[in-house]
Amino acid sequence: xxxxxxxxxxxxxxxxxxxxxxxxxxxxxxxxxxxxxxxxxxxxxxxxxxxxxxxxxxxxxxxxxxxxxxxxxxxxxxxxxxxxxxxxxxxxxxxxxxxxxxxxxxxxxxxxxxxxxxxxxxxxxxxxxxxxxxxxxxxxxxxxxxxxxxxxxxxxxxxxxxxxxxxxxxxxxxxxxxxxxxxxxxxxxxxxxxxxxxxxxxxxxxxxxxxxxxxxxxxxxxxxxxxxxxxxxxxxxxxxxxxxxxxxxxxxxxxxxxxxxxxxxxxxxxxxxxxxxxxxxxxxxxxxxxxxxxxxxxxxxxxxxxxxxxxxxxxxxxxxxxxxxxxxxxxxxxxxxxxxxxxxxxxxxxxxxxxxxxxxxxxxxxxxxxxxxxxxxxxxxxxxxxxxxxxxxxxxxxxxxxxxxxxxxxxxxxxxxxxxxxxxxxxxxxxxxxxxxxxxxxxxxxxxxxxxxxxxxxxxxxxxxxxxxxxxxxxxxxxxxxxxxxxxxxxxxxxxxxxxxxxxxxxxxxxxxxxxxxxxxxxxxxxxxxxxxxxxxxxxxxxxxxxxxxxxxxxxxxxxxxxxxxxxxxxxxxxxxxxxxxxxxxxxxxxxxxxxxxxxxxxxxxxxxxxxxxxxxxxxxxxxxxxxxxxxxxxxxxxxxxxxxxxxxxxxxxxxxxxxxx
Amino acid sequence: xxxxxxxxxxxxxxxxxxxxxxxxxxxxxxxxxxxxxxxxxxxxxxxxxxxxxxxxxxxxxxxxxxxxxxxxxxxxxxxxxxxxxxxxxxxxxxxxxxxxxxxxxxxxxxxx
Numbered sequence: 061x062x063x064x065x066x067x068x069x070x071x072x073x074x075x076x077x078x079x080x081x082x083x084x085x086x087x088x089x090x091x092x093x094x095x096x097x098x099x100x101x102x103x104x105x106x107x108x109x110x111x112x113x114x115x116x117x118x119x120x121x122x123x124x125x126x127x128x129x130x131x132x133x134x135x136x137x138x139x140x141x142x143x144x145x146x147x148x149x150x151x152x153x154x155x156x157x158x159x160x161x162x163x164x165x166x167x168x169x170x171x172x173x174x175x176x177x178x179x180x181x182x183x184x185x186x187x188x189x190x191x192x193x194x195x196x197x198x199x200x201x202x203x204x205x206x207x208x209x210x211x212x213x214x215x216x217x218x219x220x221x222x223x224x225x226x227x228x229x230x231x232x233x234x235x236x237x238x239x240x241x242x243x244x245x246x247x248x249x250x251x252x253x254x255x256x257x258x259x260x261x262x263x264x265x266x267x268x269x270x271x272x273x274x275x276x277x278x279x280x281x282x283x284x285x286x287x288x289x290x291x292x293x294x295x296x297x298x299x300x301x302x303x304x305x306x307x308x309x310x311x312x313x314x315x316x317x318x319x320x321x322x323x324x325x326x327x328x329x330x331x332x333x334x335x336x337x338x339x340x341x342x343x344x345x346x347x348x349x350x351x352x353x354x355x356x357x358x359x360x361x362x363x364x365x366x367x368x369x370x371x372x373x374x375x376x377x378x379x380x381x382x383x384x385x386x387x388x389x390x391x392x393x394x395x396x397x398x399x400x401x402x403x404x405x406x407x408x409x410x411x412x413x414x415x416x417x418x419x420x421x422x423x424x425x426x427x428x429x430x431x432x433x434x435x436x437x438x439x440x441x442x443x444x445x446x447x448x449x450x451x452x453x454x455x456x457x458x459x460x461x462x463x464x465x466x467x468x469x470x471x472x473x474x475x476x477x478x479x480x481x482x483x484x485x486x487x488x489x490x491x492x493x494x495x496x497x498x499x500x501x502x503x504x505x506x507x508x509x510x511x512x513x514x515x516x517x518x519x520x521x522x523x524x525x526x527x528x529x530x531x532x533x534x535x536x537x538x539x540x541x542x543x544x545x546x547x548x549x550x551x552x553x554x555x556x557x558x559x560x561x562x563x564x565x566x567x568x569x570x571x572x573x574x575x576x577x578x579x580x581x582x583x584x585x586x587x588x589x590x591x592x593x594x595x596x597x598x599x600x601x602x603x604x605x606x607x608x609x610x611x612x613x614x615x616x617x618x619x620x621x622x623x624x625x626x627x628x629x630x631x632x633x634x635x636x637x638x639x640x641x642x643x644x645x646x647x648x649x650x651x652x653x654x655x656x657x658x659x660x661x662x663x664x665x666x667x668x669x670x671x672x673x674x675x676x677x678x679x680x681x682x683x684x685x686x687x688x689x690x691x692x693x694x695x696x697x698x699x700x701x702x703x704x705x706x707x708x709x710x711x712x713x714x715x716x717x718x719x720x721x722x
Numbered sequence: 723x724x725x726x727x728x729x730x731x732x733x734x735x736x737x738x739x740x741x742x743x744x745x746x747x748x749x750x751x752x753x754x755x756x757x758x759x760x761x762x763x764x765x766x767x768x769x770x771x772x773x774x775x776x777x778x779x780x781x782x783x784x785x786x787x788x789x790x791x792x793x794x795x796x797x798x799x800x801x802x803x804x805x806x807x808x809x810x811x812x813x814x815x816x817x818x819x820x821x822x823x824x825x826x827x828x829x830x831x832x833x834x
Contacts, residue, residue, distance in 0.1 A: 439741075
């Protein structure tokens with residue numbers, strides 16, 4: 061069996077190389093048949109990667125410990141679902157998954173987007189081939205998932221903290237996101253190579269970018285949720301290099317999704333969009349590199365592997381190559397139009413882009429600072445939470461405000477009078493909300509107060525947009541309100557889906573501001589019967605129990621939670637001791653108040669020999685809005701992604717030659 | 723935006739140096755220390771403090787450490803940790819609650 065896997069990967073590598081060679085030559089000499097065969101090679105590469113993944117999957121499920129990989133990441137008694145998800149539990153499997161997703165995306169994109177024009181696709185294929193060749197080279201020569209050894213009696217098992225449903229979904233979603241950014245990158249490079257630098261590559265890849273961006277966003281939120289429940293320090297994001305590694309390409313892709321609208325509508329920002337897509341793709345490679353190379357100290361340091369230098373080399377190649385190509389094609393990328401006014405839709409998109417990119421680059425600077433300072437000063441210096449928090453506030457809060465303004469400002473130029481009319485009510489609502497919050501005591505944190513006021517303003521603009529649209533539709537078509545609302549959204553999926561995503565970001569901002577600016581935490585050593593007061597909660601430590609579970613000794617405290625004289629909950633924070641893995645893990649207890657979105661978060665920091673326990677109690681206000689934001693984000697993204705026949709027709713008319721060639 | 727960045731850098735300085743036990747001498751400000759935890763670990767992290775020595779991950783220099791606050795699950799002799807604090811009179815006094823454990827070995831078992 062391992063031979064089949066290895067052979068499939070070698071075939072995949074060969075096909076990818078063929079796609080590169082035949083693709084470039086075919087596109088260059090305009091030989092259609094050669095270009096088509098390169099395209100088919102890409103599809104075949106996907107099939108052989110699928111065969112390889114299938115072999116590994118079968119080995120994992122059947123616990124074939126002669127595979128080094130299988131014995132390193134699973135054991136006999138591991139539940140089946142975790143045996144399957146161990147496919148991305150280690151480096152070699154992760155790289156194989158990368159390759160599989162990459163070739164899958166590539167094959168689907170060239171097959172589905174044929175209408176983008178034969179010449180463009182012909183140049184996209186070899187670019188995809190280069191990336192696929194790199195990853196298949198890694199799994200063939202550097203980190204083979206099909207290494208074998210004398211089969212041990214049992215495997216080493218999966219890290220206990222990774223045995224969580226969130227961890228099953230989080231890595232593949234991130235990969236779908238990271239890898240998905242290859243498609244717009246390849247189309248952008250294809251556009252530059254072919255000299256067809258109009259908007260086609262953007263139109264063709266809009267949904268691919270959106271999907272990748274959606275997966276990346278959801279993947280990160282699941283990771284945050286996992287950290288919150290499983291790692292148990294009371295937070296969900298720690299500005300860890302590996303977390304930042306996923307955030308950076310997401311920010312770059314967010315900027316890209318916005319600025320392409322300006323290019324579609326006004327033919328501006330062509331060079332900027334190219335730069336953004338290069339940035340997003342390079343950052344997604346950089347993210348994989350960070351996760352997989354162990355260059356930076358991080359709780360995620362999976363490995364100090366041998367693939368680091370390869371990745372670094374490839375990133376340099378991608379950045380240098382794509383920038384050189386962009387430079388050569390600069391004359392083709394001149395804008396036909398200019399920015400007419402600083403108060404216009406284009407201008408707000410530009411501000412939004414600058415802020416997003418600035419945030420992205422400051423994070424990049426923070427992440428790479430230890431390496432840079434080591435190189436320059438000979439001493440590695442890390443920047444911590446204050447650095448990132450500062451920039452999140454300085455760039456994030458204006459972004460939040462722009463989210464309310466941008467969508468309502470007219471294209472080209474907006475008059476002050478129309479601005480006043482549009483924003484009078486939302487502005488008033490924001491002010492009133494801000495005043496109310498100060499009265500309610502939210503003034504204890506200025507950034508928090510600003511975030512809430514801005515959030516109220518943006519919410520008002522979004523609600524008003526939906527209300528105006530529905531009213532107009534009702535007047536026009538005479539439909540009842542729910543029907544008018546539905547057809548409004550169905551007729552403008554991009555616009556209203558976008559608003560829903562904005563609403564999700566507002567929820568996220570409220571949740572993040574609430575839980576980081578207004579949290580309360582308290583620690584105390586309690587003996588049985590003693591109590592601890594945290595804000596309006598009283599916690600009474602009643603009892604401590606030890607039970608033997610299948611693979612762990614579970615220690616659980618019993619805590620009665622009182623509020624206003626009533627016992628509202630009994631919580632059981634504790635610790636698990638895994639003798640086989642020689643690992644202790646904190647099992648936190650969380651009580652969510654669904655009415656207020658607030659969490660009471662209990663950690664048993666230390667169980668003392670005399671039966672006393674050191675407890676930490678944290679109150680995280682509004683933190684549940686973050687998870688709700690994830691659901692709304694998904695909803696909005698799906699609305700935007702949904703196939704739209706009307707839009708297709710519009711595009712077909714606009715790019716007459718875009719119609720499928722037969 | 724560049725202005726905001728420069729403003730921050732000039733006010734807040736450049737962050738925390740990451741050091742090894744062997745490079746600690748002469749640093750009086752807040753630093754982050756990476757090292758390998760040696761036996762024995764004594765004391766109480768929620769009382770007078772947890773006492774242990776950290777050694778260079780690759781090397782022999784060691785330094786005594788006093789730590790209070792949350793102790794990560796994976797902390798134990800033989801692990802690599804990162805902790806922030808100040809080097810005072812030959813002892814590294816950690817900032818409460820800053821300990822982070824690194825555990826590469828759990829993800830990729832050492833090849834034998």
